[in-house]
């Protein structure tokens with residue numbers, strides 16, 4: 001239904017744009033809303049309606065294929081999430097076995113996933129063509145609200161990541177290998193930061209939610225009220241169940257000004273990350289929605305939205321002792337290291353998609369070659385210990401964003417650079433950092449990317465030097 005509704009939206013927006021009251025609209029709601037409406041006129045058309053329905057069906061097919069895939073691991077039925085949990089075991093054999101089962105399971109469904117992706121790429125290229133765009137990349141940048149920067153700017157950002165962040169991550173991995181006492185860090189060692197185990201949150205789902213509630217009451221008055229609202233109205237679906245869709249997200253129930261959080265708790269520290277990351281999104285929605293006259297002004301573009309969520313993860317550090325007890329410092333170290341180590345991976349996912357849509361006729365094998373090549377550049381430490389499917393570049397297909405949310409991934413890297421700026425600011429002046437963050441949440445999606453960065457006094461990640469300046473502030477915490 002959603003493509004049909006989008007068309008109706010577009011028609012309504014056309015009426016506003018051509019109305020004699022247009023200037024009044026701009027005065028009341030700001031220029032950005034009208035700019036969005038103008039660009040929307042180019043992004044949808046009756047001619048692509050069936051294609052969008054088909055795209056949505058393919059997305060569901062992908063979700064189903066990955067959610068229902070399971071295997072027997074040590075006598076227990078495991079989906080991908082379950083296997084990832086075994087990959088954090090302190091027993092290296094168990095980790096290795098789990099990675100093998102995980103890679104095998106992807107290999108088993110890779111034929112289906114490749115075929116779904118082939119159809120998606122063809123369909124998406126066709127959609128862009130029918131709308132009169134030169135390429136899908138051109139279309140998707142506008143579709144994601146990227147008005148302030150182009151694919152060329154993203155290339156410059158990726159270069160900063162290669163030059164500044166990759167070498168630091170290599171050093172983090174070397175130290176990790178030393179801590180674990182292994183000669184060579186394999187992929188199945190990467191998730192384990194400490195030889196005696198990663199910090200695990202203490203307590204079940206209900207306890208964790210209670211602890212989060214306590215934390216949000218201490219962080220600020222606003223966050224306390226927000227979390228009470230979430231808890232009182234049961235706006236969570238947190239626990240994993242067989243056949244449940246993978247991943248986690250926060251969405252917005254229009255008309256109730258209510259955020260809603262979905263996730264797959266698995267007993268690891270990722271559960272706490274849901275209660276900080278997704279709650280960061282939810283806090284923004286809760287804060288901005290009542291003040292925004294129309295729903296489309298609530299969510300900003302994703303480079304900003306992920307600042308809300310990722311910064312909340314960092315703001316929550318002082319309360320991690322409630323969740324992890326005496327392992328709180330370990331958690332914070334691993335979290336910070338992960339924040340950095342994921343950036344080159346995100347950038348690789350982004351470059352992969354650019355490469356795919358620059359040459360949409362690529363075969364599945366060629367796509368795997370591209371991923372393998374990118375791993376060598378961005379993840380030079382990566383080693384799958386001889387697993388043939390993963391070694392030849394099969395790893396890309398475990399990234400659901402590539403299938404479901406094309407080109408949505410660089411946003412995380414751009415946002416993390418800003419979240420780290422908030423982290424650095426909070427170390428010096430927590431009050432100011434929180435005030436800047438809260439101002440950003442209040443502004444919702446009422447302005448464009450660069451304007452919102454300015455509003456929160458954040459350095460623009462595309463400017464040469466920002467990445468280095470930002471990351472330099474972390475080094476004292478990462479290498480003590």
Ligand SMILES: [Zn+2]
Pocket residue numbers: 277281305306309
């Ligand atoms: Zn997020």
